[in-house]
Amino acid sequence: MKFSASTLLAILAAFSQAEAFTTPRATVQRISTTSLDITTLDEWQLLDNGSVVGSVRNHPTLADGDIITTSPLSRPDTARSNNLVATLTGSQYKLGRPMGVAGGAAPVEEPGFGRSTFVKTVGTTSLFAGGVALGVELGGIGKSEMTIPEAKIAVAFPGALSNTELMKRLEERLGPYGYGTNSLVATSLCCDEVNRPLEKALAKQYDEPFVMGGLAGFPFGGVTSFGAMAHHIPDGGSCLVVYGPHVGVDSMGSVGTVNRRGRAKGGSCCGSAAAALGKIRKGAMVPKGDGSAPPMIDSIDAQQAYVEANLAPYAERLLAADDRNIELPYALYDAQKQMMDGIVAKGASAMEGNGYIAMLGGIQINTPDGISDYFLPLSFDLRNNQGKIVKSLLWA
Numbered sequence: 001m002k003f004s005a006s007t008l009l010a011i012l013a014a015f016s017q018a019e020a021f022t023t024p025r026a027t028v029q030r031i032s033t034t035s036l037d038i039t040t041l042d043e044w045q046l047l048d049n050g051s052v053v054g055s056v057r058n059h060p061t062l063a064d065g066d067i068i069t070t071s072p073l074s075r076p077d078t079a080r081s082n083n084l085v086a087t088l089t090g091s092q093y094k095l096g097r098p099m100g101v102a103g104g105a106a107p108v109e110e111p112g113f114g115r116s117t118f119v120k121t122v123g124t125t126s127l128f129a130g131g132v133a134l135g136v137e138l139g140g141i142g143k144s145e146m147t148i149p150e151a152k153i154a155v156a157f158p159g160a161l162s163n164t165e166l167m168k169r170l171e172e173r174l175g176p177y178g179y180g181t182n183s184l185v186a187t188s189l190c191c192d193e194v195n196r197p198l199e200k201a202l203a204k205q206y207d208e209p210f211v212m213g214g215l216a217g218f219p220f221g222g223v224t225s226f227g228a229m230a231h232h233i234p235d236g237g238s239c240l241v242v243y244g245p246h247v248g249v250d251s252m253g254s255v256g257t258v259n260r261r262g263r264a265k266g267g268s269c270c271g272s273a274a275a276a277l278g279k280i281r282k283g284a285m286v287p288k289g290d291g292s293a294p295p296m297i298d299s300i301d302a303q304q305a306y307v308e309a310n311l312a313p314y315a316e317r318l319l320a321a322d323d324r325n326i327e328l329p330y331a332l333y334d335a336q337k338q339m340m341d342g343i344v345a346k347g348a349s350a351m352e353g354n355g356y357i358a359m360l361g362g363i364q365i366n367t368p369d370g371i372s373d374y375f376l377p378l379s380f381d382l383r384n385n386q387g388k389i390v391k392s393l394l395w396a
């Protein structure tokens with residue numbers, strides 16, 4: 001389903017205004033209200049950020065059946081059918097039938113309810129009722145027509161490029177420095193299978209990648225893996241390191257979830273990062289990693305312990321964010337860039353020839369079937385064989 005960019009922006013504007021005029025109701029305490037003057041949400045689902053997405057009934061301005069995403073609930077733990085819930089901005093909703101329960105009964109899993117079906121059933125109003133900034137830059141995507149996930153990407157991750165556009169940009173920027181068949185690509189991207197299309201695109205352009213990454217995209221291979229990779233660069237060639245966390249944007253434009261092949265229910269994306277954020281939200285004791293001290297090690301779940309320890313220093317920033325699911329990949333990127341810079345500083349001595357080390361860091365964005373994945377470049381440096389930055393290759 002495609003919409004013109006101007007239509008999507010008009011919808012965005014309408015919703016932002018609606019949100020602005022939705023008075024934070026002063027009478028939140030008055031919960032003896034009858035169901036007649038309260039908007040009901042059916043087919044609802046609680047999102048990781050504490051918001052509820054659902055189809056409205058008795059909304060003062062929207063038609064029944066329109067899909068909205070609320071602001072985060074003040075008490076997400078109270079989200080149950082037949083409960084009244086209040087958002088942090090003071091709006092109240094009654095929760096009706098939860099998502100996946102037809103007519104109030106029946107199974108939650110519906111085999112064959114694939115993601116393309118899902119996309120088709122989503123109306124235009126499913127967009128960002130939660131309120132997003134106006135004046136969105138569409139620069140990175142730059143299309144006159146876009147899908148709901150693409151519109152959300154343009155807002156949440158401005159400057160993101162489709163994988164195809166990214167490959168063109170890499171060729172254009174790296175070609176003048178001799179990158180081509182004698183180059184070796186190293187990746188540090190999360191284990192999740194949704195991240196392989198980017199590696200496939202890189203393999204098509206440069207050959208199979210050396211894999212340094214693990215859960216959430218952290219470069220678990222460390223200095224040793226960088227050194228090994230450096231010894232594998234074809235004679236006279238250079239290497240390109242592509243790294244970063246990933247985040248899903250589903251067919252309804254929700255950030256932090258993704259529609260998965262053959263599954264009616266989506267799920268967290270990145271799951272590892274969401275689990276780490278969940279611990280931070282609950283105020284669980286997370287060992288603080290400073291990049292050098294090894295976190296609590298459980299050998300059958302070592303990487304996750306490491307992800308949590310390395311996200312812990314960003315706890316305050318994440319908890320204060322307007323949308324934690326959007327802030328999460330940005331925080332992960334900062335943690336991973338710091339690690340990558342350290343790895344290259346220490347590992348560059350393994351470079352044998354005079355080749356370059358190009359480093360592309362950013363956020364990988366996973367989308368529903370039928371829509372290209374995107375990548376938001378946040379740094380792109382060309383370094384010499386000692387790891388010193390020669391030039392920034394990042395475009396404006």
Ligand SMILES: [Zn+2]
Binds near residue numbers: 192215269271272
């Ligand atoms: Zn992941």
